[in-house]
Amino acid sequence: MxxxxxxxxxxxxxxxxxxxxxxxxxxxxxxxxxxxxxxxxxxxxxxxxxxxxxxxxxxxxxxxxxxxxxxxxxxxxxxxxxxxxxxxxxxxxxxxxxxxxxxxxxxxxxxxxxxxxxxxxxxxxxxxxxxxxxDMEPFFASYREVQPFLIANSKPEPGKERIQSIVDREVFDDTTKCILCAACTSSCPVFWTDGQYFGPAAIVNAHRFIFDSRDDAGDVRLDILNDKEGVWRCRTTFNCTEACPRGIEVTKAIAEVKQAVLRGRA
The missing domain is CATH 3.10.20.30 (Beta-grasp domain)
Incomplete structure (x- = not known):
């Protein structure tokens, strides 16, 4: 057979x-x-x-x-x-x-x-x-609102990149690691109860550009985050830092943005 x-x-x-x-x-x-x-x-x-x-x-x-x-x-x-x-x-x-x-x-x-x-x-x-x-749309709506992209008033020289020192890069290096998983934001008790709060991830991504020496719109983002649903809603519970799978010091970044708001500049 x-x-x-x-x-x-x-x-x-x-x-x-x-x-x-x-x-x-x-x-x-x-x-x-x-x-x-x-x-x-x-x-x-x-x-x-x-x-x-x-x-x-x-x-x-x-x-x-x-x-x-x-x-x-x-x-x-x-x-x-x-x-x-x-x-x-x-x-x-x-x-x-x-x-x-x-x-x-x-x-x-x-x-x-x-x-x-x-x-x-x-x-x-x-x-x-x-x-x-x-539904991740509310999360990404807050992310978009903080304008998470480089805004520069001047153009680099033709064929040249924007130069930045190692020291200047280190200021915001930690917050470049965000992968937008929403783990930090959805661990925040304030976010659970207040659907208008920007949330940690949006603030982290604002931090990334507020402290970027090549960016010229830090004051705009600081004004946005000075809103009643911005950084001042944070209660410093450290849930966000503990939840971040990339090890970002989220609470520290939020505190640095608060200080920049008070100073009026990064």
Missing amino acids: STSVTDVIERTDADAPARAEEAANDTGIQSFLVTFIIRRFNPEVDEEPRWVDYDVELYSTDRVLDALHKIKWEVDGSLTFRRSCAHGICGSDAMRINGRNRLACKTLIKDLDISQPIYVEAIKGLPLEKDLVV
């Missing part, structure tokens, strides 16, 4: 899980059954969000994003979340993991207590669209 290519492919696919398990056993790497409790919401059928639990076989070196992929690909394809680069650069997979804002792609299973369920939900303070996805 002849064997078709299709038969070989089907047998190969069917044997794949067994081969993967055998390979894991050969390396001596131990897997664990981890319980995830995810806050689900489908606006087409749910009136309120609901918690759903999933048991996932993982390794200590896996990330929360790997677990979400496994749930979506192998258990429930309707699970909805954002992700792109999976390497902590794009910032699209910010979510609350065990009550803290983190990037799913940077949160390792080994850094969590897997003897207890791992709770995952959408970030707070922004309109919930579906499952772990929120």
Whole structure:
């Protein structure tokens, strides 16, 4: 009896899980059954969000994003979340993991207590669209309002770049690291209760240009942030600094903008 290519492919696919398990056993790497409790919401059928639990076989070196992929690909394809680069650069997979804002792609299973369920939900303070996805438009509206781009009154010499010293660059180097994940802004208690507050991320990105020696519109941004919903709404709780996956000293940056507002210049 002849064997078709299709038969070989089907047998190969069917044997794949067994081969993967055998390979894991050969390396001596131990897997664990981890319980995830995810806050689900489908606006087409749910009136309120609901918690759903999933048991996932993982390794200590896996990330929360790997677990979400496994749930979506192998258990429930309707699970909805954002992700792109999976390497902590794009910032699209910010979510609350065990009550803290983190990037799913940077949160390792080994850094969590897997003897207890791992709770995952959408970030707070922004309109919930579906499952772990929120509407980011209010966040980006505040970002755009602080004019986060270089504004210079003079042009550089033809064919030349704008020169800046190492010392001048160091002044705002920290705030250039923002990836607009909204982890800081959505960890802020003021932002949760006041939908008009600019939020930490917008202030951080204003800081990046206010203190840039090549920029000539620092006073404009300071006027914008001197508004009642600007820097003075910050209560210095340090939630934003703790939540930042890039290690930006967000609270320090906000304090520096406050001082610049009081001085009337950067």
